[in-house]
Amino acid sequence: MNPTVVGLRAGVRRGGIEIRQSLVNVQDLWNYFFPNLTFLVVMFFMRDATVPGTTFSLSARTLPSVLGGGLAFGALVTMMMALTIEREDGTLLRAKAIPNGMLGYLVGKVVQVSGMTLIGSVILVIPGVLLVDGVELRGPGAWLTLLWVLVLGLVACLPIGAILGSLFANPRNVGVIMLPIMGLVATSGIFYPITTFPVWLQWIGQAFPVYWLGLGTRSALLPPELAAVEIGESWRHLETFGMLAGWAVLGLVVAPIVLRRMARRESGSSVAARKEKAMQRIN
Template sequence: MSAIPAARSFGQPAMRAARAGLTRGRIELRHTFTNAQDLWNYTFPAILLLVVLFFMRGATVPGTSFSLSSRTMPSALGMSIAFGGLVTMAMALTIDREDGTLLRAKAIPNGMVGYLVGKITLVSGMGLIGLILQLVPGLLVLDGLAVRGVSHWLTLTWVVLLGLVATMPIGAVFGSLIANPRNMGLVMLPLVGLIATSGIFYPITNFPVWLQWIAQVFPIYWLGLGMRSALLPDDLAAVEIGESWRHLETVGVLGVWAILGLVLAPIVLRRMARRESGSRVAERREKALQRIT
């Protein structure tokens, strides 16, 4: 019987840290609405996407009369989920690692739990806000783009949530491995290549078969496919691989990436946290000041 109170007493500090992290994440998210750089980060992708779609307005999906702009919008929304989960999470970790925030979190009992919950809350909130800012204009302006019924709303919801779970832990792994924020190109360059080959701006069925197989290994393609299934007419599935939205495959691949990230992220984060020290933070700050001067 004594084991039960012991387990409760062990879990209560972690739960308090998680609640504190949730509160911190909400506060940080609220502060993004008062920061000019953060506001620009919200609006710029939406503006850029609308400009790209404007130049695509005269094109149609091969073999159909459907607008390529309308087909591209949900694909780009899936891309933004992946980009936010991978890059925003990685960037947040590398910046906090350089300025000593992670070291301070490590010094507090269960501080890493609270820190991670806070970052997950912040990155998820930023991703959802960015998604809304892009989706609403698309629904108002683009023909053929709509959420048709309860089933499509449910599809939109589980694709977004599963996409965040599939990408944020991997982003945390990248952030743990990259000590310098200026080395984020190591993440950005491969990501841009995946975006170009994942059928975001043009149907993947027009790519070589070997390239289609590579794209289907990674979550960006499946997030784009899932968003297209939620926002496009059902007959547009005819231009997809297998002429189907392949919901089961989408759940399977994103689920595998989610499990992989959830297994790897705690291991890599613990090792990274153990290596953090005051001298390492001071050394990184000194190098940063040298680059500025």
């Protein structure tokens, strides 16, 4: 039996086990439901507002937008948090002490974070489509678009999360990066059409994958007329594919280098030192 295949399979199993654990854990359930229920409540209250220049419901536009933006945000932040926390608590060191353990660990994280993010999406979308009108998958083309946008979006965002996660040794410092990420979501036209923002802000939004994921999910779930309020009055599928794929390639090239560097530094004494530090903060 090929040890690498064994490591890969163990990783997939590991991800599955950790997804299952997240479904019976109060903290994780809260993380699944709280943000999504908040979005749904907000959408409910703005059900009478319309997209500027159209008669289309603003909340119906927001739902697919939040699906894409939330997926990007969830994948990025969950991956980042998981890596910093599990480096501090020694999970990563355990993986390092086991043959092909690092491979299994990383595959497990990808499966776990993807799964958890998609579960969050389902929790948002199912009540969402019942709540607002005009959001639907019109034909197999729309299904296909949704599929490739979600998959490519995850592949673009997970490595960025892993890179950010390996930069912070202390989970309590992650807050430093959380604010810019939230700011990025705000400038990415998730909650309000990006065309209403100043042009320089539009350029910042378009540089990152969050905007493109939101655009992609909107293109799959909204009627074609709504493309009129987007930049260039088009869903820009080619550009979406190009930008998401670009980020994915960049991430997949850089992440292994950064992760390897991070893993190399792990040892019993580095985990012990972090434990010592964390204990001091508690006392």
